Structures are given as structure tokens and as C-alpha cells.
Amino acid sequence: xxxxxxxxxxxxxxxxxxxxxxxxxxxxxxxxxxxxxxxxxxxxxxxxxxxxxxxxxxxxxxxxxxxxxxxxxxxxxxxxxxxxxxxxxxxxxxxxxxxxxxxxxxxxxxxxxxxxxxxxxxxxxxxxxxxxxxxxxxxxxxxxxxxxxxxxxxxxxxxxxxxxxxxxxx
Amino acid sequence: xxxxxxxxxxxxxxxxxxxxxxxxxxxxxxxxxxxxxxxxxxxxxxxxxxxxxxxxxxxxxxxxxxxxxxxxxxxxxxxxxxxxxxxxxxxxxxxxxxxxxxxxxxxxxxxxxxxxxxxxxxxxxxxxxxxxxxxxxxxxxxxxxxxxxxxxxxxxxxxxxxxxxxxxxxxxxxxxxxxxxxxxxxxxxxxxxxxxxxxxxxxxxxxxxxxxxxxxxxxxxxxxxxxxxxxxxxxxxxxxxxxxxxxxxxxxxxxxxxxxxxxxxxxxxxxxxxxxxxxxxxxxxxxxxxxxxxxxxxxxxxxxxxxxxxxxxxxxxxxxxxxxxxxxxxxxxxxxxxxxxxxxxxxxxxxxxxxxxxxxxxxxxxxxxxxxxxxxxxxxxxxxxxxxxxxxxxxxxxxxxxxxxxxxxxxxxxxxxxxxxxxxxxxxxxxxxxxxxxxxxxxxxxxxxxxxxxxxxxxxxxxxxxxxxxxxxxxxxxxxxxxxxxxxxxxxxxxxxxxxxxxxxxxxxxxxxxxxxxxxxxxxxxxxx
Numbered sequence: 024x025x026x027x028x029x030x031x032x033x034x035x036x037x038x039x040x041x042x043x044x045x046x047x048x049x050x051x052x053x054x055x056x057x058x059x060x061x062x063x064x065x066x067x068x069x070x071x072x073x074x075x076x077x078x079x080x081x082x083x084x085x086x087x088x089x090x091x092x093x094x095x096x097x098x099x100x101x102x103x104x105x106x107x108x109x110x111x112x113x114x115x116x117x118x119x120x121x122x123x124x125x126x127x128x129x130x131x132x133x134x135x136x137x138x139x140x141x142x143x144x145x146x147x148x149x150x151x152x153x154x155x156x157x158x159x160x161x162x163x164x165x166x167x168x169x170x171x172x173x174x175x176x177x178x179x180x181x182x183x184x185x186x187x188x189x190x191x192x193x
Numbered sequence: 194x195x196x197x198x199x200x201x202x203x204x205x206x207x208x209x210x211x212x213x214x215x216x217x218x219x220x221x222x223x224x225x226x227x228x229x230x231x232x233x234x235x236x237x238x239x240x241x242x243x244x245x246x247x248x249x250x251x252x253x254x255x256x257x258x259x260x261x262x263x264x265x266x267x268x269x270x271x272x273x274x275x276x277x278x279x280x281x282x283x284x285x286x287x288x289x290x291x292x293x294x295x296x297x298x299x300x301x302x303x304x305x306x307x308x309x310x311x312x313x314x315x316x317x318x319x320x321x322x323x324x325x326x327x328x329x330x331x332x333x334x335x336x337x338x339x340x341x342x343x344x345x346x347x348x349x350x351x352x353x354x355x356x357x358x359x360x361x362x363x364x365x366x367x368x369x370x371x372x373x374x375x376x377x378x379x380x381x382x383x384x385x386x387x388x389x390x391x392x393x394x395x396x397x398x399x400x401x402x403x404x405x406x407x408x409x410x411x412x413x414x415x416x417x418x419x420x421x422x423x424x425x426x427x428x429x430x431x432x433x434x435x436x437x438x439x440x441x442x443x444x445x446x447x448x449x450x451x452x453x454x455x456x457x458x459x460x461x462x463x464x465x466x467x468x469x470x471x472x473x474x475x476x477x478x479x480x481x482x483x484x485x486x487x488x489x490x491x492x493x494x495x496x497x498x499x500x501x502x503x504x505x506x507x508x509x510x511x512x513x514x515x516x517x518x519x520x521x522x523x524x525x526x527x528x529x530x531x532x533x534x535x536x537x538x539x540x541x542x543x544x545x546x547x548x549x550x551x552x553x554x555x556x557x558x559x560x561x562x563x564x565x566x567x568x569x570x571x572x573x574x575x576x577x578x579x580x581x582x583x584x585x586x587x588x589x590x591x592x593x594x595x596x597x598x599x600x601x602x603x604x605x606x607x608x609x610x611x612x613x614x615x616x617x618x619x620x621x622x623x624x625x626x627x628x629x630x631x632x633x634x635x636x637x638x639x640x641x642x643x644x645x646x647x648x649x650x651x652x653x654x655x656x657x658x659x660x661x662x663x664x665x666x667x668x669x670x671x672x673x674x675x676x677x678x679x680x681x682x683x684x685x686x687x688x689x690x691x692x693x694x695x696x697x698x699x700x701x702x703x704x705x706x707x708x709x710x711x712x713x714x715x716x717x718x719x720x721x722x
Binding site: 026027030031034037072073074075076077078079080081082083084085086087089090091092102104105117119120121122123124125127129150151152153154155156157158175176178 | 325326327328334339340341342343344345348349350351352372373375376377378379380400401402403404405406408409420421424425426427428430471484487488490491493494497501507508510543544546547551716717718721
């Protein structure tokens with residue numbers, strides 16, 4: 024136990040402002056999300072992530088938002104297990120036809136007012152997969168979409184920027 | 194490029210086939226080299242599998258194809274690091290299922306039935322698999338006359354009537370989970386039959402992420418096929434891209450330059466380490482050991498940032514090209530990589546004892562989700578899932594391809610087959626991979642990054658096999674008369690590891706499912722295609 028505590032102490036808090044060149048600092052984006060969360064969402068924004076048929080690349084980067092570098096919970100953003108608890112749906116695509124009904128039901132199960140963000144090139148426009156006998160392409164072909172976050176996959180910082188932009192518009 | 198194929202077992206197998214009444218119409222060691230191609234009549238298809246199983250051959254996949262208007266089927270059998278492709282080119286009778294002899298064949302044959310209309314006889318499971326409700330039983334979406342856009346109009350209904358197996362008897366209850374899960378996970382359905390907390394049976398229902406990859410591959414040029422291959426399973430973009438490159442290059446008679454194969458291995462092994470770090474974090478998280486979750490997610494993030502800095506993409510997408518690679522490493526970058534490795538080794542030296550000496554963590558992992566060696570072998574399990582149960586196979590060692598022929602990598606192995614073993618194999622693989630990368634980077638060949646692409650002849654075909662981070666990927670590619678793709682079939686190792694999850698979860702309690710699932714971490718997208 025001592026060794027664990029010692030390791031925790033020596034690593035310390037690494038959730039510090041990260042400033043990639045020519046991009047606004049994570050801290051700035053995070054703080055602005057936090058302000059919106061405080062003003063409009065009672066302090067926390069609940070996100071339900073839905074993989075509607077993606078290659079799993081977007082999910083890996085959405086996962087990264089919870090690693091200690093991004094640690095989005097400090098900005099009031101957290102991922103929830105049920106659409107009933109969600110303010111915002113983060114949907115990756117392309118939407119497979121086999122997921123169409125599940126996605127529609129998830130949308131219907133999310134209480135109003137709700138925001139939907141289509142994530143990744145596939146979610147935004149169908150990406151590499153497009154529309155076929157098996158794929159419906161963009162998320163907006165299935166449910167109303169408020170904003171998109173492009174990228175294949177979008178980086179964690181791009182995801183946060185996209186979430187901020189969507190919240191700012193709402 | 195050349196495998197270590199020897200086929201010294203083949204004469205005895207051919208004798209057995211002959212004695213068993215299986216006619217071999219053609220025996221070709223050039224067309225799919227380094228794999229060997231046998232043509233057999235459809236009527237002998239099942240008998241061949243029976244003899245292959247008796248001879249101890251491993252079953253590695255089946256796919257259908259359409260050539261000059263004729264439906265044909267091919268299966269891959271492997272033995273001692275050699276790959277044998279058997280093919281029936283004229284389906285005058287419905288072929289017999291291989292599943293009675295090879296359980297591994299069960300789902301892939303159902304996939305071929307759903308997408309090609311191949312009507313196997315003696316198949317033990319008549320239910321649809323990849324097909325839900327997006328096309329009808331009469332349709333064959335991969336057939337040339339089926340439109341890419343499909344024939345469906347309106348909303349696709351949910352697959353409500355799928356006949357799941359039922360548990361009978363007092364006290365048994367059913368728990369349906371998915372396709373949308375509580376966490377940030379790919380879509381799929383799990384149906385548990387439980388008595389109290391104890392799982393009697395798990396039945397998987399996959400296919401939710403089916404997005405028509407095999408169909409939309411047709412007509413692509415090699416570059417565009419590679420973009421698609423890199424998105425078969427996003428966490429395995431290098432693995433699938435490499436297998437597709439290998440298949441296309443063999444079809445075209447092109448050898449990528451040594452520096453390119455060296456760089457491909459750097460990318461593939463970095464992908465292995467990134468995923469293993471994430472899985473170690475996930476396994477620890479699923480039993481509530483958040484310390485290790487944050488530590489290993491920290492290491493993974495550092496590793497991905499290294500990818501972005503040196504190769505321009507955190508997950509290493511689109512770094513390969515047909516005939517070569519699109520990335521290079523300057524001497525300073527190689528020095529930086531050696532430094533990455535040193536940092537990660539130091540971290541692991543400190544962290545690993547904290548995992549192995551933590552009694553409450555080990556208590557949750559040891560003896561949980563045991564996959565017996567016989568079961569793993571029977572199901573054809575691959576990668577760390579097989580190796581943690583003592584199934585000692587690694588394409589990099591047993592069917593060597595450049596640069597692993599010159600730079601051998603140590604294969605990690607365990608016998609216990611529990612979650613702890615699957616964790617340990619991953620940790621051992623990280624160590625062995627770091628050693629491999631240091632050796633490779635110290636002697637990374639100089640020279641070109643790209644061999645010039647030449648359009649393959651009409652009908653040229655090739656198979657690629659690589660040891661991706663999840664295990665062996667088998668990829669089949671055939672070209673049309675214009676140098677575009679006529680058939681692409683990537684067989685992810687998940688096809689054989691998903692059924693293992695159904696077995697290893699039995700008699701565990703429902704709350705152990707997440708950690709058991711994570712310890713297998715099969716791909717939904719790579720399987721569903």
C-alpha cells in the first residue's frame with residue numbers, strides 16, 4: 024500500500040493545461056464548458072455515448088477523455104449509462120442498418136431538451152463507409168443532429184472543442 | 194516476404210485425403226504463395242474437413258467468392274506455420290459444413306450463408322448470424338447482381354424474433370444486455386441465462402456493427418482498399434492494413450523494400466503496446482483498482498502522443514501504402530523512440546510489482562474466467578487469448594515474415610487460461626515488444642520506403658497473414674481485369690475469440706462479466722464487417 028501511495032504522490036496531478044501548438048488550451052476549453060455546465064446544466068453535463076456502427080476508433084478517443092490528462096469530469100462532463108440520464112448524445116457512425124432501431128429508441132429515450140453531436144467523419148457524413156445495403160451513413164440520416172465533430176478519429180482535444188461549440192450554440 | 198513454409202506434412206495429408214476418397218483436382222504452390230492451394234470438388238468438402246481435423250490441422254477461415262459468374266468457396270487450414278487454402282470452384286452440390294469437425298467454422302459459415310446464400314448441409318446451427326433485418330433471407334448481398342445500395346426501403350426493423358436458446362427450469366432467469374451497453378463500448382447483444390448470480394450460459398448475438406465492408410471494397414483501387422482495411426477495426430488499423438498490403442503485394446508480385454517492412458513492424462508493435470496498455474488499465478478498472486487504471490491510461494496517452502509526434506496520427510491510421518509505407522523515421526526520431534522505450538520500461542519496473550503483489554487484485558483475477566487449453570485449441574483461439582491458455586501460436590515466429598525473420602520476437606505464454614493469465618501475457622508481450630523494437634530500430638535498414646506498384650494481372654489473388662495485436666489476421670484479396678479489387682475478405686482473430694468468451698464465462702457470476710469480456714477484448718467491428 025505504501026508503494027501505491029508513494030507512486031501516486033510522485034506522479035502527482037498531471038491533469039494540467041495542455042497546449043498543443045496553435046490550438047486553444049485544454050484548460051480554456053474546459054473552463055468554458057464548466058461555466059456553461061454551471062449556468063445551464065445545474066453543474067454537470069451528462070453524456071450518453073452511442074456507437075451506432077463505428078470501427079471503434081472514435082470510441083478509443085472518447086475513452087481518452089477520461090484519462091488523467093484530459094480528466095473531463097473536472098469540467099463537469101461525465102458519461103452516463105442510460106439515455107434517460109443524458110443531456111447530450113455523442114453518436115459515432117456510420118449508422119449501421121442493424122443499429123438503426125436501437126439508435127432511434129435511444130434518441131426517443133433521451134429527455135428533452137437534448138443535444139445530439141455526430142462524432143467522426145463517419146458520423147458526420149458517412150466517412151469511408153457511406154450509404155449501402157448495410158449502412159445509413161451519417162447520423163443525421165437517422166436522428167436530428169445539432170453539431171458534428173469531424174476527424175478520423177477526432178483527437179480528445181477536438182472532441183472537447185466540438186462539445187464546447189455545440190453547448191455554446193444551444 | 195517469403196514465409197518459412199516447408200509443408201513437410203503435406204504428402205502424408207494428401208495420402209490421407211486420397212485414402213479417404215477426396216479427389217484433389219489441382220495442387221498449386223505458386224498462385225497463393227507462400228500458401229498452398231488445393232482445388233477439390235464440392236462433394237468432398239465435408240470429408241476433407243474430417244480428415245484435416247483428424248490430421249491435427251487448425252481451421253483458420255472460410256470465405257465465398259464469385260468468379261466468372263461461378264460461386265466458389267475457400268477455406269484456410271494451417272499446420273506447423275504453413276497455410277493451405279482449399280477451394281471448391283464448382284458448387285454442383287451444396288457443400289457440407291466444416292462445423293461438425295471444427296467448431297471454429299460455425300459462425301463464419303453462417304456469415305457466408307447470410308451474405309452469399311451458401312447453403313451448407315449438416316450445419317449444426319440453422320439460424321442467421323450476420324443478417325438481422327436489413328436484407329431478406331433470399332438475398333445474397335455480396336453477389337455481383339445485388340445492388341450496393343441494397344433493396345431495403347424505409348426504416349430497418351429491429352431483429353426482434355431471433356431465436357435465442359432458452360434455459361428451462363425453476364430458478365433460471367434471463368438477462369439481456371445490449372446492443373447499447375452501459376459504457377463506451379461497441380454494439381452487440383449478450384444474453385445471459387443465470388441461476389441467482391451464477392451464469393449458466395452466455396449467448397452472443399453480434400452483427401450490429403455490420404457495415405458492408407466486403408461489398409464496398411469491390412471496385413476500389415489499392416490505395417482506397419487500404420483506407421478501408423485500416424478501418425475494419427479502429428484499434429487494429431496497422432494490423433489490418435498490413436495484412437491487406439501483404440495480400441495485394443503477393444497478388445501483384447511486389448516486395449516492399451526492407452526499410453518499409455521494418456517500419457511496418459515498428460507501427461504494428463507500437464499498436465500492440467498501445468492496446469495492451471489500454472487493456473491492462475481496463476482489466477484493473479473492471480475490478481475497481483482505479484490506481485492501475487489511471488497509471489496505465491497515463492502510459493497509453495503518452496504512447497499515443499508519441500505516435501502523433503512521430504507518425505502524424507495517434508492511432509497510426511493510413512501509415513502504410515501498397516508496396517511500402519507513408520512514414521519514415523529520422524535518426525533523431527529513432528533516438529526519441531529508444532527513449533520512449535526506456536521510459537516505459539522504467540515505469541513498468543515500478544508498476545508491475547504493485548499489480549502482482551496486490552492480493553485483493555489478484556484475488557479477483559486468478560481463477561476467474563478460465564479457458565481450458567483443449568477448449569481454446571478446439572475453438573481455434575488466437576493471440577493472447579490462445580497463448581494465455583497454452584495455445585502456443587504466433588505468426589511472427591511460426592510463419593515468419595519480414596522483418597520478424599531477421600528480428601525474432603519472444604512469444605509470451607501462460608497455461609492457466611484465467612483473466613490473470615491474459616493480463617500476464619499482455620504484460621509479458623509489452624516487455625518482449627520493447628526489446629524487439631530496440632533491436633529493430635538499432636539496425637533499421639536504410640533505403641527506399643516504397644516499391645513501385647504494378648497492376649496485378651486479371652484475377653490475380655493473394656493471402657496475407659500477420660500477427661496483429663489481437664492475433665493472426667488472415668486476409669484474402671482478388672483483383673479484377675482493371676487492377677481494382679474484386680474480392681476482399683479480412684478475417685479478424687475475433688471470430689475465434691468471441692466463442693471463447695461464451696465458454697470461459699460459465700459458472701462465473703454476472704458481476705465478473707465485464708472483466709472477463711475485457712480480458713478477451715474481441716473486436717465487434719472487425720467481426721461484424
